[in-house]
Amino acid sequence: xxxxxxxxxxxxxxxxxxxxxxxxxxxxxxxxxxxxxxxxxxxxxxxxxxxxxxxxxxxxxxxxxxxxxxxxxxxxxxxxxxxxxxxxxxxxxxxxxxxxxxxxxxxxxxxxxxxxxxxxxxxxxxxxxxxxxxxxxxxxxxxxxxxxxxxxxxxxxxxxxxxxxxxxxxxxxxxxxxxxxxxxxxxxxxxxxxxxxxxxxxxxxxxxxxxxxxxxxxxxxxxxxxxxxxxxxxxxxxxxxxxxxxxxxxxxxxxxxxxxxxxxxxxxxxxxxxxxxxxxxxxxxxxxxxxxxxxxxxxxxxxxxx
Amino acid sequence: xxxxxxxxxxxxxxxxxxxxxxxxxxxxxxxxxxxxxxxxxxxxxxxxxxxxxxxxxxxxxxxxxxxxxxxxxxxxxxxxxxxxxxxxxxxxxxxxxxxxxxxxxxxxxxxxxxxxxxxxxxxxxxxxxxxxxxxxxxxxxxxxxxxxxxxxxxxxxxxxxxxxxxxxxxxxxxxxxxxxxxxxxxxxxxxxxxxxxxxxxxxxxxxxxxxxxxxxxxxxxxxxxxxxxxxxxxxxxxxxxxxxxxxxxxxxxxxxxxxxxxxxxxxxxxxxxxxxxxxxxxxxxxxxxxxxxxxxxxxxxxxxxxxxxxxxxxxxxxxxxxxxxxxxxxxxxxxxxxxxxxxxxxxxxxxxxxx
Numbered sequence: 001x002x003x004x005x006x007x008x009x010x011x012x013x014x015x016x017x018x019x020x021x022x023x024x025x026x027x028x029x030x031x032x033x034x035x036x037x038x039x040x041x042x043x044x045x046x047x048x049x050x051x052x053x054x055x056x057x058x059x060x061x062x063x064x065x066x067x068x069x070x071x072x073x074x075x076x077x078x079x080x081x082x083x084x085x086x087x088x089x090x091x092x093x094x095x096x097x098x099x100x101x102x103x104x105x106x107x108x109x110x111x112x113x114x115x116x117x118x119x120x121x122x123x124x125x126x127x128x129x130x131x132x133x134x135x136x137x138x139x140x141x142x143x144x145x146x147x148x149x150x151x152x153x154x155x156x157x158x159x160x161x162x163x164x165x166x167x168x169x170x171x172x173x174x175x176x177x178x179x180x181x182x183x184x185x186x187x188x189x190x191x192x193x194x195x196x197x198x199x200x201x202x203x204x205x206x207x208x209x210x211x212x213x214x215x216x217x218x219x220x221x222x223x224x225x226x227x228x229x230x231x232x233x234x235x236x237x238x239x240x241x242x243x244x245x246x247x248x249x250x251x252x253x254x255x256x257x258x259x260x261x262x263x264x265x266x267x268x269x270x271x272x273x274x275x276x277x278x279x280x281x282x283x284x285x286x287x288x289x290x291x292x293x294x295x296x297x298x299x300x301x302x303x304x305x306x
Numbered sequence: 307x308x309x310x311x312x313x314x315x316x317x318x319x320x321x322x323x324x325x326x327x328x329x330x331x332x333x334x335x336x337x338x339x340x341x342x343x344x345x346x347x348x349x350x351x352x353x354x355x356x357x358x359x360x361x362x363x364x365x366x367x368x369x370x371x372x373x374x375x376x377x378x379x380x381x382x383x384x385x386x387x388x389x390x391x392x393x394x395x396x397x398x399x400x401x402x403x404x405x406x407x408x409x410x411x412x413x414x415x416x417x418x419x420x421x422x423x424x425x426x427x428x429x430x431x432x433x434x435x436x437x438x439x440x441x442x443x444x445x446x447x448x449x450x451x452x453x454x455x456x457x458x459x460x461x462x463x464x465x466x467x468x469x470x471x472x473x474x475x476x477x478x479x480x481x482x483x484x485x486x487x488x489x490x491x492x493x494x495x496x497x498x499x500x501x502x503x504x505x506x507x508x509x510x511x512x513x514x515x516x517x518x519x520x521x522x523x524x525x526x527x528x529x530x531x532x533x534x535x536x537x538x539x540x541x542x543x544x545x546x547x548x549x550x551x552x553x554x555x556x557x558x559x560x561x562x563x564x565x566x567x568x569x570x571x572x573x574x575x576x577x578x579x580x581x582x583x584x585x586x587x588x589x590x591x592x593x594x595x596x597x598x599x600x601x602x603x604x605x606x607x608x609x610x611x612x613x614x615x616x617x618x619x620x621x622x623x624x625x626x627x628x629x630x631x632x633x634x635x636x637x638x639x640x641x642x643x644x645x646x647x648x649x650x651x652x653x654x655x656x657x658x659x660x661x
Contacts, residue, residue, distance in 0.1 A: 036454065040640075076644065085655075086647035089392055089454065090598060094643035097591070101637025105340065108631050216633060224458045231452065265470035272459040272466075276445070279456070283449045 007252055008136045013210055015248025016147045017202040021226035022233060022240040023154050024198020030158060030235055031191035032171035034298040035077050036092025038199045039223025040099020041070040045203025047107040050115065050214045057117050063204050070200020071193045073099055078192040082185050085300040096223065107214045115212035119143055141209045148241065155237040167191055171294035174301040184301050199223070221272065228275045232282050234291050250274045308660045317653050329649035333642045340637055346628055358623035359616035367502040371575070373615030374504065375400070375567035377512040379593035380600070380607045381519040382563030387602055388523060389556045390536040395442060395457025396564040397590030398464035399435040401582055403565020404572045405468060406434030408487055408579040411494035420493040424573070427494060431569030432562040438464065439561020440554065447550045461590065465582040472579055487579040496574040505574035513608070515563060520604040532556055564590065587618065587632065595643045
């Protein structure tokens, strides 16, 4: 029983950065912008969060700096895809490279340095005493709770408010939105920025809560898995919770299976295999239910052009 | 004052070329900030990089050695990108090609002549890359799976698989515990131009691939169909182009050429299979930029590959003499890619300011 609790606890921790990244990408893609640069913005957020916390000894400052760093990097993507109408796939890849490169460079002097402060667990009075569920869900770091709350809030904003209608209509039919007087570019800039902030947040989670140290490549493809999770979630933040923690479980599975004598490199493959399998399952569901991506995803909007 | 963006009509070659040269120049200038961030004089850094890549005979030789795999991969990527298939998986395809060739080298090489061993290695290398490229192609045409994600995931899977081999069942008995396979027998290694790490055969194949891909795209029916598919998939379907067949063909070529690059690396440079990051220092990703810098032109890709070969060597230089991690090079690459797109903008549009 204790083992199961410990596995599920680690699942929650491993799934949180994926959830944060996915919420952000959902918001960005809902506005019609495809940002493939999550891996880079996450890496940058991870090292900025780490270094600012290391210097100031204040993880909240580190977190804020990380969020902003992701947001600022995403503005470059917004500029290329919205203002100069570049190919979003390429721009996103460039963002990923820039983020990974900068993070590697900034992080060099922090390799192996331990972080004395971080976000540690906060037990929620009462709820944390519930057997089984308590220690898994109600004795986590504050960022875990924030992640869940943000997922619900994002869902509410996207589907129950005027802002949400605006974001989604810009992603579905920018021409009609423009005719209604909506500033398509502004909405897309903001949505991309928010998505970048979430990616920076996700990165900071890695260094400030998940494992308080910096190693190069510590994002380990999570940014790409986020892109897949966005599809799995069908651009719905509530479904993202399910997907992210499912993948958190897959992540933890590697460590559980290790004592069985399966070689480590083979175990390391599992999340990537699972990603492909999950996409296959999602594709079948999409075909059956006629779901799909925002209609104008990845296409630049040019005012006044047919 | 009113600012508007308008489409440009005809653009002269001279304007076109100068826009791209200026774009790259600005990207280089901006990248000096990366050096300033660490308190290093950018002029000093650039002079070091130039010396190490183009400004010395040794550097030039290394630059060419790295340009060869880049060119091979780029030629394959050009085919895929022309058909709007986002093959981000060349790194994985390269590794699988290298793995297939390694198996031949170790199991077939010791008992056969150099000519037959090398020929078979290149053939299976192509086959390995092609088959690994076929997976995302099938996933896309049969199930509609986004190829960007599938190719990226397959990169990680290929890396982990090579790691598994060199730490596990293929670990060499003569390598003192290092994660290498045994060294290839003489018959399975490629001759190098004396004093360099450039193998004749791979160099010739790479240059030949540029010409062949040019002819394939411009002069053959399939090449034409790939272009039409890329430019307008709907029109392509209505005009009877078999989308499934075309996608499979382009990914077989794309993956296959990356696989050949992998053969060149293991047979020409390392002479054993080793840690994946050693076999390919991100060639598959860098080649994406090589392809776009060349505007998907197979011949221009030669120039662009040499330029990026120099940048990769520059990455080694800033690592050894300035203490930067190699990954810094990603930031340069990304910045150049951004500025290639800024250049695209200025060749396609003009900004009009009216009062």
